[in-house]
Structure formats: structure tokens, C-alpha cells
Amino acid sequence: MLRQSGTILSIRAPRQGLHEITSEVHEFVSQSGISKGLLTLFCRHTSASLVVQENAAPAARRDLEAFFAQLAPEGADYEHDDEGPDDMPAHLRSALTATQLSIPISDGRMLLGAWQGIFVFEHRRSTPAREVALHLVGE
Amino acid sequence: MLRQSGTILSIRAPRQGLHEITSEVHEFVSQSGISKGLLTLFCRHTSASLVVQENAAPAARRDLEAFFAQLAPEGADYEHDDEGPDDMPAHLRSALTATQLSIPISDGRMLLGAWQGIFVFEHRRSTPAREVALHLVGE
Amino acid sequence: MLRQSGTILSIRAPRQGLHEITSEVHEFVSQSGISKGLLTLFCRHTSASLVVQENAAPAARRDLEAFFAQLAPEGADYEHDDEGPDDMPAHLRSALTATQLSIPISDGRMLLGAWQGIFVFEHRRSTPAREVALHLVGE
Numbered sequence: 001m002l003r004q005s006g007t008i009l010s011i012r013a014p015r016q017g018l019h020e021i022t023s024e025v026h027e028f029v030s031q032s033g034i035s036k037g038l039l040t041l042f043c044r045h046t047s048a049s050l051v052v053q054e055n056a057a058p059a060a061r062r063d064l065e066a067f068f069a070q071l072a073p074e075g076a077d078y079e080h081d082d083e084g085p086d087d088m089p090a091h092l093r094s095a096l097t098a099t100q101l102s103i104p105i106s107d108g109r110m111l112l113g114a115w116q117g118i119f120v121f122e123h124r125r126s127t128p129a130r131e132v133a134l135h136l137v138g139e
Numbered sequence: 140m141l142r143q144s145g146t147i148l149s150i151r152a153p154r155q156g157l158h159e160i161t162s163e164v165h166e167f168v169s170q171s172g173i174s175k176g177l178l179t180l181f182c183r184h185t186s187a188s189l190v191v192q193e194n195a196a197p198a199a200r201r202d203l204e205a206f207f208a209q210l211a212p213e214g215a216d217y218e219h220d221d222e223g224p225d226d227m228p229a230h231l232r233s234a235l236t237a238t239q240l241s242i243p244i245s246d247g248r249m250l251l252g253a254w255q256g257i258f259v260f261e262h263r264r265s266t267p268a269r270e271v272a273l274h275l276v277g278e
Numbered sequence: 279m280l281r282q283s284g285t286i287l288s289i290r291a292p293r294q295g296l297h298e299i300t301s302e303v304h305e306f307v308s309q310s311g312i313s314k315g316l317l318t319l320f321c322r323h324t325s326a327s328l329v330v331q332e333n334a335a336p337a338a339r340r341d342l343e344a345f346f347a348q349l350a351p352e353g354a355d356y357e358h359d360d361e362g363p364d365d366m367p368a369h370l371r372s373a374l375t376a377t378q379l380s381i382p383i384s385d386g387r388m389l390l391g392a393w394q395g396i397f398v399f400e401h402r403r404s405t406p407a408r409e410v411a412l413h414l415v416g417e
Contacts, residue, residue, distance in 0.1 A: 001279075002281070003141070004175065004177075006245065008250075036282065037282065037415075038177075038318055038413050038415060042241070042242055045254075046191065046192050052377045053373065054324045060369055062357055063358050064370060067350065067370050071210075082196070091193055091199055099191045100237075100241050100242065101377065101378055102378050104412075106284065115324060116322065135177050140279075143314065145314070145384065185331050185394055218337040230332060230342060231345050234329050237376070239376075272384075272389040276280070
């Protein structure tokens with residue numbers, strides 16, 4: 001019989017950029033007792049987002065952060081800058097990446113590939129705690 | 140006992156750009172009678188897409204529209220232009236944003252953050268009605 | 279009564295770029311016997327991704343491939359290049375597109391629009407087999 005479980009993770013990234021949360025998410029899956037199903041992560045912000053990326057190479061993370069910093073730069077001429085120069089680029093980088101991810105669960109584990117980690121992509125310079133809603137349906 | 144509900148929303152954006160549909164989606168969730176679960180939106184087009192963005196600041200929407208208009212411009216040299224200069228940029232902007240979103244439901248409400256709204260991002264200049272398929276599983 | 283089904287597709291794209299998998303995915307849905315529900319695809323890699331795009335116009339695919347080749351080019355100065363010049367751009371193009379897609383199912387068919395196809399977007403020059411995890415919940 002299918003059932004569901006949910007929680008809200010509170011995440012504080014230590015700085016702007018990618019912050020891995022794979023182990024926190026795995027812990028939620030383990031404690032749910034659901035061994036087969038579908039896990040969904042939803043980022044409750046428009047200035048932080050979710051990315052599945054390489055979990056082994058710090059250089060790849062730095063390149064990814066540099067790429068988005070250049071693609072949606074802080075110095076551009078934005079109309080919306082109420083909260084400072086990192087405000088609007090944060091919205092743009094969020095729109096370019098993911099607000100939500102769903103990952104199948106099998107044998108009690110997320111079906112991530114060997115090199116995949118789940119990251120919160122913090123786009124603001126000051127880093128308040130971020131909420132990521134988790135939902136799991138399965139059996 | 141889990142159950143599911145579905146519908147297809149017909150959305151007509153008044154112009155190119157972001158068009159908020161949060162209230163239409165909320166109405167579907169309310170009428171379903173499902174208070175805890177997972178809602179999925181799927182955009183049935185390759186020249187319009189879905190974005191979760193800031194729902195309070197019109198300037199942020201204008202900046203976001205301007206950013207994508209510059210990133211995938213209408214004036215570029217595309218091979219595919221059967222339907223006019225806004226045809227191929229529409230596909231590119233769709234690929235850069237989201238075709239689908241899933242949002243957990245709790246206490247009969249989507250777990251959106253305080254400033255998050257759900258938008259159809261209309262990339263074409265002429266705006267036919269767009270179909271967004273909704274699916275809800277829960278109890 | 280809701281139930282679920284899952285599998286892992288092994289996909290070998292013949293070359294870098296978009297490779298349509300709509301029929302393989304449809305076959306899984308058909309064989310599941312589930313006629314109403316939610317299908318999820320999850321790409322188990324950080325150098326290949328998923329895109330829903332125009333399935334009729336090869337020129338649109340070429341334009342899309344050329345756009346991402348220019349946006350995250352192979353010739354740029356990346357710190358992470360262990361596996362060659364197509365390594366880091368592959369991660370960037372994956373982050374810009376989708377790792378996961380969910381599509382509602384009705385009457386035994388995915389609710390894709392008339393012109394939508396599901397594609398694996400292969401970002402590497404050498405193309406090992408790729409794994410796409412499929413999960414279906416419904417009845």
C-alpha cells in the first residue's frame with residue numbers, strides 16, 4: 001500500500017555557491033521506511049536553486065559557479081535592485097537552474113548516478129537559512 | 140488511502156513574457172479535496188515554459204524577460220525560422236527554463252515560499268491558448 | 279488502488295546532441311498497465327541531460343545544439359578539464375537544462391503536446407551508454 005512522508009529541511013549555505021545536501025536528503029529517505037518510490041525536493045526561494053552535479057571535483061564546482069556569475073553578472077544594469085547588486089542576478093540564476101527535483105527511490109536509496117550529488121545553489125552573498133520541502137511517496 | 144486527480148488548464152497570456160497562474164493552480168488543488176500530496180504542472184508546448192519567480196516585484200519580471208530576450212535573441216541567425224523570428228528563440232528559452240514543475244502540498248496548500256508565484260513564460264509574440272496539464276497525487 | 283513501476287533505460291546516443299527517446303519511454307508506460315498517473319524520468323549523469331523539444335524539425339534541433347555549444351563553449355578556460363575539453367561544458371549544459379522530467383499519464387499515454395518529444399541531450403563527444411531511471415505511479 002502506497003503512503004507518503006514529508007518534511008522541510010532548513011539549510012544554511014556557508015557562502016554563495018554550491019552547497020551539497022545529499023546526506024541530509026538521504027537521511028530523510030532512510031528514516032521514512034519507504035524503500036521504493038519517488039522523492040521530490042522543492043526550493044522555497046527565488047534566489048537559491050537546486051542542481052544535481054559532480055560530487056567529487058571541487059574544480060568543477062568552481063567552474064560552474066564562475067560560469068553563472070558571468071552569465072548573469074552582478075554588475076549589469078538591472079531595474080530591480082532593491083536588495084543590492086546580488087538581488088536580480090540571483091533570480092536569473094534560479095530561473096536558469098532548477099527550483100525542483102524528483103528522484104526515484106529503489107532499495108531505500110536515491111537512484112543517483114555514481115558521481116551525482118544534490119546541491120543547493122545559493123545565489124545571494126548573505127546567506128539566510130533556506131527551506132527545501134521534501135516529499136516522498138512510495139511503499 | 141492515496142488517490143489522484145488531474146485536469147488541463149487553458150491559459151492565454153495577454154502578451155510575450157511572464158503570466159502568473161498561481162491562483163488558477165491553487166483553485167484546482169482546493170477543489171480536489173486532497174490536503175497532503177504532490178502537485179505536478181506540465182507545459183504541453185516547446186515555445187512556452189514554466190517558471191517559479193518573485194510574485195511581488197514587476198521590475199524583477201521585466202529584468203527577467205529582458206535577460207532571456209538578450210540571451211536567446213530574436214535577431215540571431217537561426218536555421219529554423221519557419222514561423223518567424225520569434226520561433227527558434229522560443230524553443231531556446233523553453234529549454235533554458237522548465238517544462239515541468241512539482242510542488243508538495245500540505246494542509247491543502249502548495250508549499251510555495253512567501254515570495255514565490257507560478258508563471259507561464261510565453262515566448263511567442265502571438266499568444267495562442269496554452270495547455271498546462273495538472274496532476275495531483277495524495278490524500 | 280495506486281501502484282508503482284520502475285525501470286532503468288540504457289540509452290546510447292550515436293553522437294553529441296539531441297537523441298529522441300519518446301518511443302522507448304512510451305513502451306515502458308504501455309507495458310506497465312498503468313493508464314492514469316505520473317511518469318518521472320531521471321538522468322543518472324552530470325554530463326548528459328533531458329529536454330522536451332520540437333520532434334518534427336531537424337533544423338530546430340541543430341539550432342538548439344549550436345546555441346548551447348556557443349553558450350558553454352568547449353574552448354573556454356576551465357579549471358576542470360581532467361577528461362578533456364568537452365568535460366566541463368558538459369556539466370554546464372546539463373545544469374542549464376533538465377536532469378529530471380515528470381509527465382502526467384492519461385488513457386495510457388503521456389500528456390505530451392502534439393509537437394513534443396523527449397530527448398537525451400548528450401554533451402560528451404564520446405558517447406558511453408547513459409542510464410535514465412523511470413518511475414511511474416498511478417492506477
